[in-house]
Amino acid sequence: xxxxxxxxxGLAVLLLLYARRTRRRNEPPLDKGMIPWLGHALExxxxxxxxxxxxxxxxxxxxxxxxxxQYITVLLDSNCYDAVLSDVDSLDQTGYAQVLMKRIFSxxxxxxxxESEKKRAEIHFQGRALTQLCNSMQNNLQxxxxxxxxxxxxxxxxxxxxxxxxxxxxxxxxxxxVFGGEKNNxxxxxxxxxxxxxxDRLLPKLARTTINKEEKQIxxxxxxxxxxxxxxxxxxxxxxxxxxxxxxxxxxxxxxxxAETQRRAMLLxxxxxxxxxxxxxxxxxxxxxxxxxxxxxxxxxxxxGKHLREEEGKKNTPxxxxxxxxxxxxxxxxxxxxxxxxxxxxxxSNGQEYHLRRGDRLCVFxxxxxxxxxxxxxxxxxxxxxxxLNADGTEKKNFFKGEVKVKYPSVPWGTKDNLCPGRHxxxxxxxxxxxxxxxxxxxELCDKNAKLPLVDPSRYGFGILQPAGDLEIxxxxxx
Numbered sequence: 001x002x003x004x005x006x007x008x009x010g011l012a013v014l015l016l017l018y019a020r021r022t023r024r025r026n027e028p029p030l031d032k033g034m035i036p037w038l039g040h041a042l043e044x045x046x047x048x049x050x051x052x053x054x055x056x057x058x059x060x061x062x063x064x065x066x067x068x069x070q071y072i073t074v075l076l077d078s079n080c081y082d083a084v085l086s087d088v089d090s091l092d093q094t095g096y097a098q099v100l101m102k103r104i105f106s107x108x109x110x111x112x113x114x115e116s117e118k119k120r121a122e123i124h125f126q127g128r129a130l131t132q133l134c135n136s137m138q139n140n141l142q143x144x145x146x147x148x149x150x151x152x153x154x155x156x157x158x159x160x161x162x163x164x165x166x167x168x169x170x171x172x173x174x175x176x177x178v179f180g181g182e183k184n185n186x187x188x189x190x191x192x193x194x195x196x197x198x199x200d201r202l203l204p205k206l207a208r209t210t211i212n213k214e215e216k217q218i219x220x221x222x223x224x225x226x227x228x229x230x231x232x233x234x235x236x237x238x239x240x241x242x243x244x245x246x247x248x249x250x251x252x253x254x255x256x257x258x259a260e261t262q263r264r265a266m267l268l269x270x271x272x273x274x275x276x277x278x279x280x281x282x283x284x285x286x287x288x289x290x291x292x293x294x295x296x297x298x299x300x301x302x303x304x305g306k307h308l309r310e311e312e313g314k315k316n317t318p319x320x321x322x323x324x325x326x327x328x329x330x331x332x333x334x335x336x337x338x339x340x341x342x343x344x345x346x347x348x349s350n351g352q353e354y355h356l357r358r359g360d361r362l363c364v365f366x367x368x369x370x371x372x373x374x375x376x377x378x379x380x381x382x383x384x385x386x387x388x389l390n391a392d393g394t395e396k397k398n399f400f401k402g403e404v405k406v407k408y409p410s411v412p413w414g415t416k417d418n419l420c421p422g423r424h425x426x427x428x429x430x431x432x433x434x435x436x437x438x439x440x441x442x443x444e445l446c447d448k449n450a451k452l453p454l455v456d457p458s459r460y461g462f463g464i465l466q467p468a469g470d471l472e473i474x475x476x477x478x479x
Contacts, residue, residue: 021071026345026355028073029059032066039066045208047457049333052076052368061369062354071360073340078370079349079407081336082416084362091338091362093418104206105271106223107264111255120251121421124244133177133244134428140176141432144169145440147477149186154479159446161470162286167278168193170433174274178245179230179266192229198222199267200275204458223267230266245269273422276464281430283327283464285437286452286471287383289445294323294385302435318395320431322388325410328464330383332412333367335461349404366411367460375401376409437475446472 023030033039043051044067052074055063061077075084085091094114101107123129147154172189199222205211206219248269252262288295301319344356356362372380376399377387388409390396399409408415413423420426437443453469 021066023064024355024357026353027357028062028064028354030064031055031059037066037069039068041067045210045458048335048365048460049367049372049457052365053372056368061348064360071357072363073356073360074363074365075346076365076369077348077350078366078373078411079401079404080347081364081366081411082407084346085336085338085364085415086417087344090340090342090344090356092341093338095339096337096361100207101268103209104203105264105268107268108261109252109255109257109265111257113251113255117248117251118421120247121244124247125421125425129244130424133425134432137173137177137425137429138432141169141173141429141436143176144172145436145477150477152477154477157474157476159472159474162289162473163279163282163467163470165473165475166281166285166433167197170278170281170429171196171274173429173433174277175270178273179270188229192226195222195225195229196270196274199226200271203271204462207462223264226267226270227263230270231263277426277429279464279466280324280327280331280426281433282467283331283452284324284430284434285443286467287327287385288323288434289443289471289473290450290452291383291385294383297385298323298434299438302438314431314435317431318389318393319385320434321395323385324427324430325388326383326385328412329371329377329387329410330381331455331465332371332410332463333365333460333465334414334463336364336366336414336418338362364415366408370399370401370406370408371410373401376406440478441475442478443473443475446474 021030021032031040033043040051044065055065055074056076062073062075064071064073066072075081094112097114098108098110098112101109124133143149152158168190171193175189175192199219202211202215202219205215211219248265249262252265257265288298297319301317305314305316338361340356340358340360340362343358345353346356347353370376374380388396399406413420450471452471453467455465456468459466
């Protein structure tokens, strides 16, 4: 019992010393919160956007908060994101990612090289490879929206929730395109989608370790089933070595990863590739259905492009592109996180310099700045479908904060050195689904006066936001 008492005493001393942390010269404002050790953890996890907005109003564009024993510096000056995040010597992006992989996917990849993975992925998501991937995606989507596949008679009305309607279509399309297999088995596809949704609903709780026993069992069961399906679908693929997925598996093998870990890594890639497109399509269609002027403008653009070749008609869509950019501005809410490996000095765009302390964590949250910054976007909480259009109908690229031009009016895909390699494929898939729905279906709200649901605040930090409710729709395939 003596050693236990000594251990507890030692921990108490360490906690006391850690709690006594004070702000050093030139460090960001320090806000430890009222609760020892825990600090702001509860408020941060409950609604990150609300909490960090309050901290920004209190402290400005940079500040340090305490959360569950960790000191987190939050940077909200979007004009210096590139310069700060490009320093890979002082800022490590793998440490915290490893923690999340273990918590969420039960996956351990200690020797994994994300930069190498990104470079390999870029080969398969640009140029001719991207064209082939998009063609495959389009074919799979057209297969899924046939009356026989949907179990619908032509002109027969069906009711559904818009979120599940969009998410299921794009998930199944993406699964067939990237992972292959199950093409002629709609029952299996539906089961895979349902298990993925069970897992995805619990993902924030897995990441924050706030999951209860019953939820943990549900998540574990879903993971096991998905691992099994994903491993078998990979074995079914032809020319595996030529695909992005095959290249990823080859990288894991080169790093000495065993077969079981490779199997688990498939679920990580399934979520990375399919976890955001469906929710984005929901918000796009949701905003269009609840904003008749925007829907009318997009329909007119689609109609106007019918005289062009199909490929040209889908490229020249400034109105839809503005709708998508505005949707992403309102719903893309990833936290970009780095571990501070050594003391570092950073300079804000106003010239002010601050010191980051080794061992702390750095977070960038573009959702607050630039995306919801009222000095950059007038009425930022409002959906304005033409926000990213000039008066002449061309794409608007220049946005200002006061007299200073901002580098990014929105950051849905990451910053310069950290852009998502699959962004062009994801954009193509979302556009293909929306255009298909608007041209091949009659789609309307069950309640003409319905409003978009509020966002689920637990999803802040995990990519595209998801709704706390849904929009009830009815639809039919046109004759």
